[in-house]
Amino acid sequence: MIDFSIATADDAEAIHELNYLTFTEEIPQHQPNIERKRIDRFHDQNTYLIGKEDDRLVAMIAIRKHRPFSLEEKGVTLDETLTDPAEIRLLSVRPEYRNSRTFMQLMRFLMVYLERETIDHVYISGTTREAKLYARFGFTPIAATLGSGDAQFVPMLLSRATYERSVIADVLRPLHFLAGPVEVAPTVRQAAQQAPRPHRTASMRQLDQDLRGRMCQLLDLPHVSMAVGSGTLANDIVAQQLTGHGLILNGGEFGQRLIDHAVRAGKSFDIHTLPSGHPIDLEQLAHQLRQTAYNWIWLTHCETSTGVLYDLDAVKVLLDQRTALVVDAISAVGTGHFSYDGCTFVTTVSGKAIGGLPGLAFIGHADRVLPSLCIPRYLDLGLYAEGVAFSGSSNLLLACQAALDAL
Template sequence: MSKHEFFFKIATTADEFEQIHRLNYQTFSEEIPQHEKNEEQKLVDPFHAENTYIICIKENEVIGMTAIRDNRPFSLDRKIGPVEQSLSFPVHSPCEVRLLSVKKEYRNGQVFLGLAQFLIKYCLKKGYDIAFISGTVRQLKLYGQLGFQPFAHLTGTNEALFQPMYLTKKTFDESIAGRILPKTIPFLPGPVQISDKVINALRMIPISHRSDQYKEKIAKVKDVLAKLVNSKYVHIFLGSGTLANDVVAGQLSLETGRGLILANGEFGSRLVEQANRFGLQFDVLQKDWGQAFSRDEIVSKISNTTGWIWAVHSETSSGILNNLELLKEIASNHQLKLCLDCISSLGAIEVDLDGVFLATGVSGKAIRALTGLSFVFHHHEVQPSSPKYLDLGTYMAKDSIPYSHSSNLLEALLAALEDINRETFEKVVETHTYLKDQLKKFGHTIISEENSSPMILTIEIPGVISSAVIGNILYNHGYQLHYESDYLQRRNWIQIACIDHYDKADLERMTNLLNRVITYEQTTIQQALVNGK
């Protein structure tokens, strides 16, 4: 059976629950005589209302399942007493796994394995530290391969004997199922997968930020960063991209004239908020998310009092890439100071900051170092002003070391920067192009397709489906897409970042699964609406 033929999910529809009751009956009334047979050939679990069901779907058929609940007492508590009393170690956040069942024709191990792998990811995300189960003695070898460990005495009858067992992350990791579980592949704009080279650099013995060795190191990092984007100066801050943008806002508060902020997504709107907090005087050119700014629209908002423009280069929230050359040309023609949020574009695509007054970036995201450092790029001399911690002039006067700094984060950043080159940018574009072609082939709607940033793709999920449901299914299969942000869930969008290093086979498996899940969810929900369920 091909891996693309089936997938795993949390049961949500009436039809899925109906199939669960029938599979429950087939297994625990007909095959294992634990419950009486009945004419309906359905068995509704007494804890059904409390259960969360993980199911395996082949086409539109439920071929395997298991149930999870965390309400006490567990069914196992009622058989052996409180389960904790039979263990030699403490339990903090337990759950009970029941009704593990796979249709006979699919018991080749693959479905059981998939259920176990989905289960462990689900439990970890929910914060459970141990799962208990009553395993039929007929399948003890299988349970052992999945990582379950026996404890306490047998329960049940001679016709249906059960062994109390438990599963932890440790027992799963040491099992056959755990050893062959692929690592989760992140398709996030940040954090990204960190290379061994970067991790090893992070582990170096810390050095004082006042030492000559540290001063040499930070000077080297600044030189690499400045050359990467064609900037004369760059200063490194201990903090996130929001801090760097606050530094820019602080500098703009010293400028005369009004500003113009361009906002066509979440992060453009955040620039507006930050500018308001600093009391800046400015106008806003607001566009719908994912819509590009035209030359005429921008120029129409410029007046004889306009002194600066502030915009996001790569607007992560919608996946649009705002036209940098157009912005630089307009700023030059109207003698305006151009400021840019390059937090998502830095390290993903070529960025030339010639002609840009101030720009920001971060150590995480496409640079693929550790989150925690941010940058402000500029070409002009800056004098100290206030407030002190956000003052670019103070950093310039102190060669980027006015206060305590982290040598470990700096070492990791340098290691990551050494691996950024033209091939890095080409790989991002190649990944983006492949994913876009695959998703278009499947008929999915891509936001900002004409002006798409190579670092991320944004997919519009059909309205009858929850983007969070799709994202959770993909996560529990080992693919971490970007879907948990409030601004994405409000629009029912899912995003796939392209800034990591991916094997083409992983991209193919992920897109096939994504399409399979969306198609199934859309079909089942629409059918339920037709049937009035």
């Protein structure tokens, strides 16, 4: 197994040896020497990304941000409008590892590093024999071929945008097994970079109205209110709207959170425990509903702690018109086509599967809601129902619009 990391001083000797192997013995850029080592002239300025198997260096690539770049020294004119570009140097994989996934893994590690360091543009002198391979990653030629014989290179530029559009981007994209944030599309990031709009302007009100209209379509509900905050805020707002005696279906961690919301809001309710990792036992639920007349039932649509997507349509069949169905759909909306018609309240967010930036809390509701002096202002759904209630971020709204386009 090859481990990829950023090189330390202890890796210097191995780097010099691989540098010599590739750029003196294989590609005749430099004169041979007895030591069979090649110390790069920019060694102290380079950041080396390396791959090692059993402590043996098998692959490397160097990133350098100091100007002038190597291409500039060779007479290539570079784009001066780019912000903080870098150059890629000394790309090398040992010959015996070239018919494996080593190069792909090295490039994946490179893209993660560039993302982390917010480097959006990099230059490279790509060997002519690998020009097609570079093109697959989104590298674009910017000047005529340099060098001669077996040491010919094509000056190339890679941008974040061309990489995202490349045929290899989906293959290299790292898989994350942690909870959020989701990866957002380049169009979402671009939309979020527009100049902020004052939250009381007509354009902000129109943006708010347009986004809530699209969310109504997505949820299949007549009303959607929007607040700046997380899914926790959305559920706290909903908890304030619940009256009478209710029932919470608890199938895991997020069902337990609904219980906490209801307790903190001082609500009266029973708990129906669902078997962990299994669908709802409809017979047991129906039996409990016959025993007690509930004003509302609250459940998560997708219980991500156990990986279960509950059948809302089957639950709807069991309820009469006097029982409000309240759904935490935060981890479900955007993963498929779901209709929440027949639900009284539904919560979701701009992040998660919708793919926008985190920060917007949505509450879908079947009926209009009026403000209440008995509810704290920030938790009063009625204040959000007519549009922009408090200071908001047009950037988050624009990013969410772009995410819905991508979705």
